Amino acid sequence: MLNDPFRRRRVVLALLVGVSLVLLTASFGSADSGPLRPVRNVVMTVLGPIEEGASAVLKPVRDLFGWFGSTLDAKGDAKRFKKERDELRRQIVDGKAALAENDRLRRLVGLSRRLGLSDYRPVSATVIGRSPTVWFATVQIDHGSDDGVRVNQPVIDGDGVVGTISAVTPGTAVVTLITDRESGVSVRVIGPGDEGTVVAADGTPGMLSMELLSRRSGVRVGDPIVTAGTRSGPLATLFPPNLPVGFVSRIDPDRLQTDGVVEVRPQADLNHLDEVVVLTRSTWRQ
Template identity: 25%
Template sequence: MSFFRKKRLFIILIGIIVLVALVGFSIRDRVNLTTAEQFVSDVIGVAQNVISTPVKYVAGIFENIDDIRNTYEENQILRERLAQYKGLIYEVQEIKDENEELRALLDKEDSIRSYNPIHATVTARSPERWIEQLTINKGKSDGVKVNMAVITAEGMIGKVQSVAPATSTVQLLTGFDEFNRISATVSREGGKGIFGLIESYDKETNSLLFKIIEDSDQDIEEGELVVSSGMGGVFPAGLPIGTVKEVVPDQYGLTRTALVEPAANMYEINHVVVVERLLGQDDEDEAEGEEE
Protein backbone atom coordinates (compact mmCIF):
# COMPACT_ATOMS: atom_id res chain seq x y z
CA MET A 1 0.00 0.00 0.00
CA SER A 2 2.84 2.30 0.84
CA PHE A 3 4.61 1.29 -2.39
CA PHE A 4 1.65 2.24 -4.56
CA ARG A 5 1.31 5.60 -2.78
CA LYS A 6 4.94 6.41 -3.41
CA LYS A 7 4.63 5.37 -7.06
CA ARG A 8 1.61 7.70 -7.51
CA LEU A 9 3.46 10.64 -5.98
CA PHE A 10 6.42 9.94 -8.25
CA ILE A 11 4.23 9.92 -11.35
CA ILE A 12 2.57 13.17 -10.31
CA LEU A 13 5.94 14.77 -9.72
CA ILE A 14 7.20 13.63 -13.12
CA GLY A 15 4.04 15.01 -14.75
CA ILE A 16 4.50 18.39 -13.08
CA ILE A 17 8.11 18.53 -14.25
CA VAL A 18 7.11 17.66 -17.84
CA LEU A 19 4.30 20.23 -17.78
CA VAL A 20 6.62 22.96 -16.53
CA ALA A 21 9.13 21.99 -19.20
CA LEU A 22 6.49 22.15 -21.92
CA VAL A 23 5.23 25.53 -20.69
CA GLY A 24 8.75 26.90 -20.61
CA PHE A 25 9.41 25.51 -24.06
CA SER A 26 6.27 27.02 -25.52
CA ILE A 27 6.75 30.54 -24.15
CA ARG A 28 10.38 31.00 -25.12
CA ASP A 29 11.29 33.03 -28.25
CA ARG A 30 11.50 30.69 -31.18
CA VAL A 31 11.86 31.18 -34.91
CA ASN A 32 10.51 27.81 -35.95
CA LEU A 33 7.16 26.48 -34.75
CA THR A 34 6.39 22.89 -34.20
CA THR A 35 4.13 21.04 -36.63
CA ALA A 36 1.30 21.05 -34.15
CA GLU A 37 1.67 24.81 -33.55
CA GLN A 38 1.79 25.50 -37.27
CA PHE A 39 -1.39 23.45 -37.82
CA VAL A 40 -3.23 25.21 -35.02
CA SER A 41 -2.05 28.63 -36.28
CA ASP A 42 -3.13 27.91 -39.85
CA VAL A 43 -6.55 26.66 -38.73
CA ILE A 44 -7.10 29.76 -36.61
CA GLY A 45 -5.93 32.07 -39.43
CA VAL A 46 -8.23 30.48 -42.01
CA ALA A 47 -11.15 30.62 -39.59
CA GLN A 48 -10.49 34.30 -38.87
CA ASN A 49 -10.26 35.08 -42.59
CA VAL A 50 -13.51 33.20 -43.34
CA ILE A 51 -15.32 35.06 -40.57
CA SER A 52 -13.77 38.52 -41.10
CA THR A 53 -14.38 38.70 -44.87
CA PRO A 54 -18.22 38.79 -44.76
CA VAL A 55 -18.11 40.91 -41.61
CA LYS A 56 -15.92 43.49 -43.40
CA TYR A 57 -18.21 43.33 -46.47
CA VAL A 58 -21.34 43.97 -44.42
CA ALA A 59 -19.60 46.74 -42.48
CA GLY A 60 -18.52 48.30 -45.78
CA ILE A 61 -22.12 48.26 -47.05
CA PHE A 62 -23.31 50.12 -43.95
CA GLU A 63 -20.46 52.62 -44.30
CA ASN A 64 -21.40 53.22 -47.95
CA ILE A 65 -25.03 53.73 -46.95
CA ASP A 66 -23.94 56.29 -44.33
CA ASP A 67 -21.75 58.01 -46.94
CA ILE A 68 -24.67 58.14 -49.41
CA ARG A 69 -26.97 59.53 -46.72
CA ASN A 70 -24.41 62.16 -45.75
CA THR A 71 -23.86 63.06 -49.41
CA TYR A 72 -27.61 63.43 -49.96
CA GLU A 73 -27.97 65.68 -46.92
CA GLU A 74 -25.01 67.80 -48.03
CA ASN A 75 -26.51 68.00 -51.52
CA GLN A 76 -29.83 69.22 -50.10
CA ILE A 77 -28.06 71.87 -48.04
CA LEU A 78 -26.08 73.01 -51.08
CA ARG A 79 -29.27 73.17 -53.18
CA GLU A 80 -30.96 75.33 -50.54
CA ARG A 81 -27.97 77.64 -50.35
CA LEU A 82 -27.81 77.85 -54.15
CA ALA A 83 -31.50 78.78 -54.27
CA GLN A 84 -30.92 81.43 -51.60
CA TYR A 85 -27.94 82.72 -53.57
CA LYS A 86 -30.00 82.99 -56.77
CA GLY A 87 -32.75 84.74 -54.82
CA LEU A 88 -30.21 87.24 -53.52
CA ILE A 89 -28.94 87.84 -57.05
CA TYR A 90 -32.47 88.59 -58.30
CA GLU A 91 -33.17 90.78 -55.27
CA VAL A 92 -29.95 92.74 -55.78
CA GLN A 93 -30.77 93.23 -59.47
CA GLU A 94 -34.27 94.48 -58.63
CA ILE A 95 -32.87 96.85 -56.01
CA LYS A 96 -30.29 98.06 -58.53
CA ASP A 97 -32.96 98.72 -61.18
CA GLU A 98 -35.18 100.45 -58.63
CA ASN A 99 -32.25 102.55 -57.43
CA GLU A 100 -31.46 103.67 -60.98
CA GLU A 101 -35.10 104.55 -61.55
CA LEU A 102 -35.29 106.57 -58.34
CA ARG A 103 -32.03 108.35 -59.15
CA ALA A 104 -33.42 109.31 -62.54
CA LEU A 105 -36.57 110.63 -60.87
CA LEU A 106 -34.51 112.67 -58.41
CA ASP A 107 -32.65 114.22 -61.33
CA LYS A 108 -36.02 115.39 -62.66
CA GLU A 109 -36.42 117.70 -59.70
CA ASP A 110 -33.82 120.03 -61.18
CA SER A 111 -35.91 120.49 -64.32
CA ILE A 112 -39.09 121.29 -62.39
CA ARG A 113 -37.66 123.53 -59.67
CA SER A 114 -40.67 125.83 -59.86
CA TYR A 115 -42.94 122.95 -58.90
CA ASN A 116 -43.46 120.64 -55.99
CA PRO A 117 -42.70 116.99 -56.88
CA ILE A 118 -44.72 114.38 -54.97
CA HIS A 119 -43.03 111.01 -55.26
CA ALA A 120 -45.34 108.00 -55.40
CA THR A 121 -45.31 104.27 -56.07
CA VAL A 122 -47.68 102.35 -58.31
CA THR A 123 -49.77 100.02 -56.16
CA ALA A 124 -52.29 98.57 -58.64
CA ARG A 125 -53.08 98.18 -62.33
CA SER A 126 -56.20 96.55 -63.67
CA PRO A 127 -55.47 93.93 -66.38
CA GLU A 128 -58.54 95.12 -68.26
CA ARG A 129 -57.32 98.73 -68.23
CA TRP A 130 -53.56 98.16 -68.16
CA ILE A 131 -52.75 100.93 -70.65
CA GLU A 132 -55.48 103.28 -69.51
CA GLN A 133 -54.99 103.92 -65.80
CA LEU A 134 -53.14 102.95 -62.62
CA THR A 135 -53.32 103.55 -58.88
CA ILE A 136 -50.62 105.23 -56.78
CA ASN A 137 -50.05 105.37 -53.02
CA LYS A 138 -50.38 109.15 -52.62
CA GLY A 139 -53.64 111.02 -52.28
CA LYS A 140 -55.39 114.11 -50.98
CA SER A 141 -53.57 114.01 -47.64
CA ASP A 142 -50.26 114.21 -49.55
CA GLY A 143 -51.32 117.25 -51.57
CA VAL A 144 -52.38 115.41 -54.72
CA LYS A 145 -55.19 117.06 -56.68
CA VAL A 146 -57.22 116.19 -59.75
CA ASN A 147 -55.61 117.07 -63.13
CA MET A 148 -52.06 117.26 -61.77
CA ALA A 149 -49.45 116.01 -64.24
CA VAL A 150 -47.82 112.66 -63.54
CA ILE A 151 -44.35 111.84 -64.90
CA THR A 152 -41.58 109.26 -64.77
CA ALA A 153 -37.89 109.74 -65.46
CA GLU A 154 -38.64 109.34 -69.17
CA GLY A 155 -41.46 111.85 -69.43
CA MET A 156 -45.15 112.47 -68.87
CA ILE A 157 -47.41 109.44 -68.48
CA GLY A 158 -50.74 111.14 -67.76
CA LYS A 159 -52.69 113.09 -65.19
CA VAL A 160 -54.49 112.52 -61.90
CA GLN A 161 -58.04 111.47 -62.66
CA SER A 162 -59.47 111.01 -59.15
CA VAL A 163 -58.19 111.44 -55.60
CA ALA A 164 -58.87 109.61 -52.34
CA PRO A 165 -57.34 110.47 -48.95
CA ALA A 166 -54.42 108.02 -49.32
CA THR A 167 -54.49 106.94 -52.99
CA SER A 168 -55.07 108.39 -56.44
CA THR A 169 -56.05 107.11 -59.88
CA VAL A 170 -53.88 108.21 -62.79
CA GLN A 171 -55.29 108.47 -66.31
CA LEU A 172 -52.53 107.41 -68.70
CA LEU A 173 -51.88 109.22 -71.97
CA THR A 174 -52.64 105.96 -73.78
CA GLY A 175 -56.15 106.14 -72.34
CA PHE A 176 -56.83 109.72 -73.45
CA ASP A 177 -59.82 110.45 -75.70
CA GLU A 178 -61.44 113.57 -77.14
CA PHE A 179 -62.42 114.67 -73.62
CA ASN A 180 -58.80 114.86 -72.46
CA ARG A 181 -56.52 117.57 -73.82
CA ILE A 182 -53.06 118.87 -72.97
CA SER A 183 -51.66 122.18 -74.10
CA ALA A 184 -48.35 121.32 -75.78
CA THR A 185 -45.66 122.71 -78.04
CA VAL A 186 -42.88 121.46 -80.28
CA SER A 187 -39.68 122.28 -78.42
CA ARG A 188 -37.03 124.08 -80.47
CA GLU A 189 -33.81 125.57 -79.26
CA GLY A 190 -33.30 129.18 -80.29
CA GLY A 191 -36.53 129.23 -82.25
CA LYS A 192 -40.22 129.73 -81.85
CA GLY A 193 -42.18 126.69 -80.80
CA ILE A 194 -45.27 125.39 -82.56
CA PHE A 195 -48.27 125.20 -80.27
CA GLY A 196 -51.11 122.71 -80.31
CA LEU A 197 -53.17 120.29 -78.25
CA ILE A 198 -52.65 116.65 -77.39
CA GLU A 199 -56.26 115.57 -77.98
CA SER A 200 -56.38 111.79 -77.81
CA TYR A 201 -54.53 108.52 -78.29
CA ASP A 202 -54.86 106.56 -81.50
CA LYS A 203 -54.62 102.81 -80.80
CA GLU A 204 -54.21 101.92 -84.48
CA THR A 205 -50.97 103.89 -84.83
CA ASN A 206 -50.03 103.72 -81.12
CA SER A 207 -49.61 107.49 -81.21
CA LEU A 208 -50.81 110.59 -79.42
CA LEU A 209 -52.63 112.98 -81.74
CA PHE A 210 -51.08 116.45 -81.55
CA LYS A 211 -53.38 118.91 -83.32
CA ILE A 212 -51.53 122.03 -84.38
CA ILE A 213 -53.62 125.09 -83.60
CA GLU A 214 -51.10 127.80 -84.40
CA ASP A 215 -51.14 129.24 -87.90
CA SER A 216 -47.53 128.69 -88.81
CA ASP A 217 -45.64 127.88 -91.96
CA GLN A 218 -42.95 126.08 -90.00
CA ASP A 219 -42.61 122.42 -90.81
CA ILE A 220 -42.53 119.84 -88.04
CA GLU A 221 -39.83 117.25 -88.56
CA GLU A 222 -39.77 113.64 -87.50
CA GLY A 223 -38.05 113.12 -84.14
CA GLU A 224 -38.80 116.59 -82.75
CA LEU A 225 -39.72 116.70 -79.07
CA VAL A 226 -43.23 117.65 -77.94
CA VAL A 227 -43.48 119.06 -74.41
CA SER A 228 -46.17 120.60 -72.23
CA SER A 229 -46.54 124.32 -72.88
CA GLY A 230 -47.81 125.34 -69.44
CA MET A 231 -50.41 127.54 -71.10
CA GLY A 232 -53.29 125.70 -69.45
CA GLY A 233 -52.28 126.85 -65.98
CA VAL A 234 -52.31 123.36 -64.47
CA PHE A 235 -49.51 121.45 -66.15
CA PRO A 236 -46.02 122.94 -65.83
CA ALA A 237 -44.12 123.83 -68.97
CA GLY A 238 -41.34 121.69 -70.39
CA LEU A 239 -42.50 118.20 -69.38
CA PRO A 240 -41.57 115.77 -72.19
CA ILE A 241 -44.60 114.15 -73.80
CA GLY A 242 -43.18 112.38 -76.83
CA THR A 243 -41.46 112.65 -80.22
CA VAL A 244 -43.01 113.34 -83.62
CA LYS A 245 -43.40 110.29 -85.86
CA GLU A 246 -45.34 111.80 -88.74
CA VAL A 247 -47.42 114.85 -89.69
CA VAL A 248 -50.68 114.33 -91.55
CA PRO A 249 -53.06 117.04 -92.86
CA ASP A 250 -56.83 116.77 -92.58
CA GLN A 251 -58.92 115.98 -95.63
CA TYR A 252 -59.34 119.66 -96.43
CA GLY A 253 -55.73 120.62 -95.81
CA LEU A 254 -56.71 123.26 -93.28
CA THR A 255 -55.15 121.76 -90.17
CA ARG A 256 -52.25 119.46 -89.45
CA THR A 257 -52.00 116.66 -86.92
CA ALA A 258 -48.73 115.15 -85.74
CA LEU A 259 -48.51 111.54 -84.63
CA VAL A 260 -46.48 111.56 -81.43
CA GLU A 261 -44.84 108.53 -79.87
CA PRO A 262 -45.04 108.76 -76.04
CA ALA A 263 -41.69 109.39 -74.38
CA ALA A 264 -42.42 107.13 -71.39
CA ASN A 265 -42.97 103.39 -71.35
CA MET A 266 -46.62 102.97 -70.37
CA TYR A 267 -46.31 99.25 -69.66
CA GLU A 268 -43.55 99.19 -67.05
CA ILE A 269 -44.27 101.90 -64.49
CA ASN A 270 -43.22 101.43 -60.86
CA HIS A 271 -42.38 104.87 -59.50
CA VAL A 272 -43.87 108.20 -60.55
CA VAL A 273 -43.78 111.88 -59.63
CA VAL A 274 -46.97 113.89 -59.28
CA VAL A 275 -46.13 117.47 -60.25
CA GLU A 276 -47.83 120.18 -58.22
CA ARG A 277 -47.58 123.52 -59.94
CA LEU A 278 -46.74 126.22 -57.42
CA LEU A 279 -47.59 129.21 -59.62
CA GLY A 280 -50.93 130.04 -61.15
CA GLN A 281 -53.04 128.02 -58.74
CA ASP A 282 -55.74 130.68 -58.87
CA ASP A 283 -56.23 129.91 -62.57
CA GLU A 284 -56.52 126.18 -62.03
CA ASP A 285 -60.31 126.03 -62.06
CA GLU A 286 -60.46 128.13 -65.23
CA ALA A 287 -57.96 125.88 -66.97
CA GLU A 288 -59.55 122.55 -66.09
CA GLY A 289 -61.66 122.72 -69.22
CA GLU A 290 -58.58 122.87 -71.39
CA GLU A 291 -56.53 120.25 -69.59
CA GLU A 292 -59.24 117.59 -69.49
Protein backbone atom coordinates (compact mmCIF):
# COMPACT_ATOMS: atom_id res chain seq x y z
CA MET A 1 0.00 0.00 0.00
CA LEU A 2 2.86 2.34 0.86
CA ASN A 3 4.50 1.55 -2.45
CA ASP A 4 2.31 4.19 -4.06
CA PRO A 5 4.62 7.27 -4.16
CA PHE A 6 1.68 9.72 -3.91
CA ARG A 7 0.26 7.95 -0.91
CA ARG A 8 3.70 7.96 0.79
CA ARG A 9 4.00 11.68 0.21
CA ARG A 10 0.60 12.30 1.78
CA VAL A 11 1.52 10.17 4.80
CA VAL A 12 4.81 12.03 5.24
CA LEU A 13 3.01 15.40 4.90
CA ALA A 14 0.43 14.34 7.49
CA LEU A 15 3.16 13.26 9.90
CA LEU A 16 4.99 16.55 9.42
CA VAL A 17 1.85 18.55 10.07
CA GLY A 18 1.08 16.46 13.15
CA VAL A 19 4.60 16.82 14.54
CA SER A 20 4.60 20.53 13.80
CA LEU A 21 1.33 21.02 15.69
CA VAL A 22 2.75 19.15 18.71
CA LEU A 23 5.97 21.15 18.62
CA LEU A 24 4.19 24.47 18.13
CA THR A 25 1.87 23.72 21.02
CA ALA A 26 4.80 22.90 23.22
CA SER A 27 6.79 25.91 22.04
CA PHE A 28 4.04 28.38 22.89
CA GLY A 29 4.37 27.28 26.46
CA SER A 30 8.15 27.66 26.56
CA ALA A 31 10.43 30.65 26.60
CA ASP A 32 12.06 31.98 23.46
CA SER A 33 15.42 30.71 24.69
CA GLY A 34 14.13 27.21 25.57
CA PRO A 35 15.43 23.96 24.14
CA LEU A 36 12.56 23.76 21.62
CA ARG A 37 13.39 27.01 19.95
CA PRO A 38 15.71 25.48 17.28
CA VAL A 39 13.14 22.81 16.51
CA ARG A 40 10.36 25.42 16.23
CA ASN A 41 12.47 27.48 13.84
CA VAL A 42 13.09 24.43 11.65
CA VAL A 43 9.39 23.59 11.58
CA MET A 44 8.41 27.17 10.68
CA THR A 45 11.05 27.19 7.96
CA VAL A 46 9.68 23.94 6.48
CA LEU A 47 5.98 24.77 6.83
CA GLY A 48 6.22 28.48 5.91
CA PRO A 49 6.13 27.90 2.17
CA ILE A 50 3.29 25.41 2.59
CA GLU A 51 1.28 28.01 4.52
CA GLU A 52 1.96 30.68 1.94
CA GLY A 53 0.96 28.32 -0.86
CA ALA A 54 -2.29 27.41 0.88
CA SER A 55 -3.00 31.11 1.47
CA ALA A 56 -2.43 31.85 -2.22
CA VAL A 57 -4.70 28.96 -3.25
CA LEU A 58 -7.48 30.04 -0.89
CA LYS A 59 -7.27 33.78 -1.77
CA PRO A 60 -9.68 33.54 -4.77
CA VAL A 61 -12.20 31.78 -2.52
CA ARG A 62 -11.91 34.50 0.13
CA ASP A 63 -12.19 37.17 -2.57
CA LEU A 64 -15.30 35.47 -3.99
CA PHE A 65 -17.04 35.49 -0.61
CA GLY A 66 -15.95 39.09 -0.12
CA TRP A 67 -17.44 40.02 -3.53
CA PHE A 68 -20.76 38.39 -2.66
CA GLY A 69 -20.87 40.27 0.62
CA SER A 70 -20.03 43.59 -1.03
CA THR A 71 -22.63 42.98 -3.76
CA LEU A 72 -25.37 42.28 -1.22
CA ASP A 73 -24.44 45.43 0.71
CA ALA A 74 -24.45 47.49 -2.51
CA LYS A 75 -27.90 46.17 -3.48
CA GLY A 76 -29.22 47.08 -0.05
CA ASP A 77 -27.77 50.60 -0.37
CA ALA A 78 -29.23 50.96 -3.88
CA LYS A 79 -32.74 50.07 -2.65
CA ARG A 80 -32.43 52.55 0.21
CA PHE A 81 -31.15 55.32 -2.08
CA LYS A 82 -33.96 54.64 -4.59
CA LYS A 83 -36.56 54.87 -1.84
CA GLU A 84 -35.08 58.14 -0.59
CA ARG A 85 -34.94 59.51 -4.16
CA ASP A 86 -38.60 58.62 -4.82
CA GLU A 87 -39.63 60.27 -1.56
CA LEU A 88 -37.74 63.45 -2.46
CA ARG A 89 -39.36 63.49 -5.90
CA ARG A 90 -42.80 63.12 -4.33
CA GLN A 91 -42.10 65.98 -1.95
CA ILE A 92 -40.95 68.17 -4.85
CA VAL A 93 -44.09 67.39 -6.87
CA ASP A 94 -46.32 68.04 -3.86
CA GLY A 95 -44.52 71.31 -3.20
CA LYS A 96 -44.90 72.49 -6.79
CA ALA A 97 -48.59 71.56 -6.79
CA ALA A 98 -49.12 73.46 -3.53
CA LEU A 99 -47.33 76.52 -4.91
CA ALA A 100 -49.41 76.43 -8.10
CA GLU A 101 -52.63 76.11 -6.12
CA ASN A 102 -51.64 78.97 -3.82
CA ASP A 103 -50.88 81.12 -6.86
CA ARG A 104 -54.29 80.37 -8.40
CA LEU A 105 -56.08 81.16 -5.15
CA ARG A 106 -54.10 84.37 -4.70
CA ARG A 107 -55.06 85.56 -8.19
CA LEU A 108 -58.69 84.66 -7.62
CA VAL A 109 -58.82 86.45 -4.28
CA GLY A 110 -57.18 89.49 -5.86
CA LEU A 111 -59.70 89.54 -8.73
CA SER A 112 -62.61 89.03 -6.32
CA ARG A 113 -61.52 91.90 -4.07
CA ARG A 114 -60.80 94.22 -6.99
CA LEU A 115 -64.20 93.68 -8.63
CA GLY A 116 -66.31 92.97 -5.54
CA LEU A 117 -67.26 89.49 -6.71
CA SER A 118 -68.42 88.43 -3.25
CA ASP A 119 -71.71 90.18 -4.10
CA TYR A 120 -72.33 87.55 -6.79
CA ARG A 121 -72.36 84.55 -4.41
CA PRO A 122 -69.30 82.79 -5.86
CA VAL A 123 -69.13 78.98 -5.67
CA SER A 124 -65.67 77.43 -6.05
CA ALA A 125 -65.43 74.19 -8.06
CA THR A 126 -62.80 71.80 -9.37
CA VAL A 127 -62.54 70.74 -13.01
CA ILE A 128 -63.05 66.96 -13.22
CA GLY A 129 -63.45 66.44 -16.99
CA ARG A 130 -62.64 68.02 -20.34
CA SER A 131 -64.11 68.00 -23.84
CA PRO A 132 -62.36 65.51 -26.18
CA THR A 133 -62.57 67.92 -29.15
CA VAL A 134 -61.09 71.35 -29.85
CA TRP A 135 -64.18 72.83 -31.50
CA PHE A 136 -66.69 72.06 -28.74
CA ALA A 137 -64.75 73.44 -25.79
CA THR A 138 -66.32 72.35 -22.50
CA VAL A 139 -65.22 71.20 -19.06
CA GLN A 140 -67.06 69.43 -16.26
CA ILE A 141 -66.95 70.65 -12.65
CA ASP A 142 -67.71 68.92 -9.35
CA HIS A 143 -70.53 71.25 -8.21
CA GLY A 144 -74.12 71.29 -9.43
CA SER A 145 -77.68 72.31 -8.63
CA ASP A 146 -77.34 71.16 -5.02
CA ASP A 147 -74.73 73.93 -4.65
CA GLY A 148 -76.84 76.64 -6.29
CA VAL A 149 -75.34 76.23 -9.77
CA ARG A 150 -77.74 76.97 -12.64
CA VAL A 151 -77.62 77.07 -16.44
CA ASN A 152 -76.26 80.33 -17.96
CA GLN A 153 -74.37 81.42 -14.84
CA PRO A 154 -70.94 82.99 -15.52
CA VAL A 155 -67.76 81.05 -14.73
CA ILE A 156 -64.35 82.63 -14.08
CA ASP A 157 -60.94 81.76 -12.65
CA GLY A 158 -58.18 83.87 -11.12
CA ASP A 159 -57.19 85.26 -14.55
CA GLY A 160 -60.58 86.14 -15.97
CA VAL A 161 -63.60 84.88 -17.88
CA VAL A 162 -63.83 81.12 -18.50
CA GLY A 163 -67.34 80.51 -19.86
CA THR A 164 -70.93 79.83 -18.80
CA ILE A 165 -72.84 76.90 -17.28
CA SER A 166 -74.57 74.97 -20.07
CA ALA A 167 -75.82 71.82 -18.26
CA VAL A 168 -76.40 70.88 -14.62
CA THR A 169 -76.93 67.77 -12.48
CA PRO A 170 -77.33 67.73 -8.69
CA GLY A 171 -73.60 67.16 -8.17
CA THR A 172 -71.89 68.31 -11.38
CA ALA A 173 -72.15 70.89 -14.15
CA VAL A 174 -70.83 71.48 -17.66
CA VAL A 175 -69.07 74.74 -18.48
CA THR A 176 -69.03 75.90 -22.10
CA LEU A 177 -65.81 77.85 -22.57
CA ILE A 178 -65.66 81.19 -24.35
CA THR A 179 -63.57 79.50 -27.07
CA ASP A 180 -66.48 77.19 -27.99
CA ARG A 181 -68.07 78.09 -31.34
CA GLU A 182 -71.47 78.33 -29.66
CA SER A 183 -70.19 80.96 -27.20
CA GLY A 184 -70.34 84.75 -27.28
CA VAL A 185 -69.49 87.43 -24.72
CA SER A 186 -70.24 91.15 -24.89
CA VAL A 187 -67.04 93.10 -24.26
CA ARG A 188 -65.35 96.46 -24.53
CA VAL A 189 -61.78 97.56 -25.23
CA ILE A 190 -60.00 99.36 -22.41
CA GLY A 191 -58.71 102.66 -23.84
CA PRO A 192 -60.59 103.26 -27.09
CA GLY A 193 -63.81 102.14 -25.38
CA ASP A 194 -65.12 100.25 -28.42
CA GLU A 195 -67.73 97.61 -27.63
CA GLY A 196 -68.42 94.40 -29.46
CA THR A 197 -68.79 90.64 -29.11
CA VAL A 198 -66.07 88.06 -28.57
CA VAL A 199 -66.59 84.71 -30.31
CA ALA A 200 -64.45 81.68 -31.18
CA ALA A 201 -61.94 82.47 -33.94
CA ASP A 202 -62.59 80.68 -37.23
CA GLY A 203 -59.89 78.11 -38.00
CA THR A 204 -57.86 78.87 -34.85
CA PRO A 205 -58.87 76.69 -31.89
CA GLY A 206 -58.27 78.33 -28.54
CA MET A 207 -58.30 81.87 -29.93
CA LEU A 208 -61.05 84.52 -30.06
CA SER A 209 -62.26 87.14 -32.50
CA MET A 210 -63.77 90.44 -31.41
CA GLU A 211 -66.39 91.80 -33.75
CA LEU A 212 -66.30 95.57 -33.31
CA LEU A 213 -69.23 97.90 -33.88
CA SER A 214 -67.00 100.69 -35.18
CA ARG A 215 -64.93 100.20 -38.37
CA ARG A 216 -62.82 103.23 -37.42
CA SER A 217 -61.68 101.93 -34.07
CA GLY A 218 -58.39 103.06 -32.59
CA VAL A 219 -57.76 99.64 -31.07
CA ARG A 220 -54.13 98.49 -30.83
CA VAL A 221 -52.34 95.21 -30.26
CA GLY A 222 -52.08 94.58 -26.52
CA ASP A 223 -55.23 96.50 -25.57
CA PRO A 224 -57.11 94.72 -22.73
CA ILE A 225 -60.58 93.34 -23.38
CA VAL A 226 -63.12 93.18 -20.50
CA THR A 227 -66.78 92.27 -20.13
CA ALA A 228 -69.14 95.09 -21.01
CA GLY A 229 -71.70 94.29 -18.30
CA THR A 230 -74.58 95.50 -20.48
CA ARG A 231 -77.95 94.28 -19.17
CA SER A 232 -80.13 95.07 -22.19
CA GLY A 233 -80.02 95.66 -25.92
CA PRO A 234 -78.03 93.74 -28.58
CA LEU A 235 -74.98 93.45 -26.30
CA ALA A 236 -76.77 92.14 -23.21
CA THR A 237 -74.44 89.86 -21.25
CA LEU A 238 -74.58 87.34 -18.43
CA PHE A 239 -71.30 88.60 -17.01
CA PRO A 240 -70.72 91.40 -14.51
CA PRO A 241 -68.76 94.35 -15.95
CA ASN A 242 -64.97 94.67 -16.11
CA LEU A 243 -64.04 90.97 -15.88
CA PRO A 244 -60.82 90.34 -17.85
CA VAL A 245 -61.52 88.46 -21.10
CA GLY A 246 -58.25 88.76 -23.02
CA PHE A 247 -56.14 91.19 -25.02
CA VAL A 248 -55.86 92.16 -28.67
CA SER A 249 -53.20 89.87 -30.15
CA ARG A 250 -53.39 90.65 -33.88
CA ILE A 251 -54.95 93.27 -36.15
CA ASP A 252 -55.45 92.83 -39.88
CA PRO A 253 -56.10 96.38 -41.16
CA ASP A 254 -58.08 95.17 -44.19
CA ARG A 255 -60.27 92.89 -42.09
CA LEU A 256 -60.74 95.59 -39.46
CA GLN A 257 -61.98 97.99 -42.14
CA THR A 258 -64.23 95.50 -43.93
CA ASP A 259 -65.53 93.35 -41.06
CA GLY A 260 -64.60 95.25 -37.92
CA VAL A 261 -62.80 92.16 -36.51
CA VAL A 262 -59.59 91.80 -34.51
CA GLU A 263 -57.95 88.71 -32.99
CA VAL A 264 -58.03 88.25 -29.22
CA ARG A 265 -56.04 85.90 -26.98
CA PRO A 266 -57.95 84.72 -23.88
CA GLN A 267 -56.68 86.00 -20.54
CA ALA A 268 -57.43 82.71 -18.76
CA ASP A 269 -55.40 79.60 -19.62
CA LEU A 270 -58.37 77.58 -20.83
CA ASN A 271 -56.23 74.55 -21.69
CA HIS A 272 -55.07 74.04 -18.11
CA LEU A 273 -58.06 74.81 -15.91
CA ASP A 274 -58.04 73.31 -12.41
CA GLU A 275 -60.14 75.54 -10.16
CA VAL A 276 -63.00 77.79 -11.31
CA VAL A 277 -65.65 79.94 -9.67
CA VAL A 278 -69.32 80.07 -10.62
CA LEU A 279 -71.06 83.41 -10.02
CA THR A 280 -74.45 82.18 -8.87
CA ARG A 281 -76.16 85.54 -8.45
CA SER A 282 -78.38 86.27 -11.46
CA THR A 283 -78.31 90.09 -11.28
CA TRP A 284 -75.70 92.71 -10.46
CA ARG A 285 -75.34 96.40 -9.91
CA GLN A 286 -73.95 98.62 -12.67
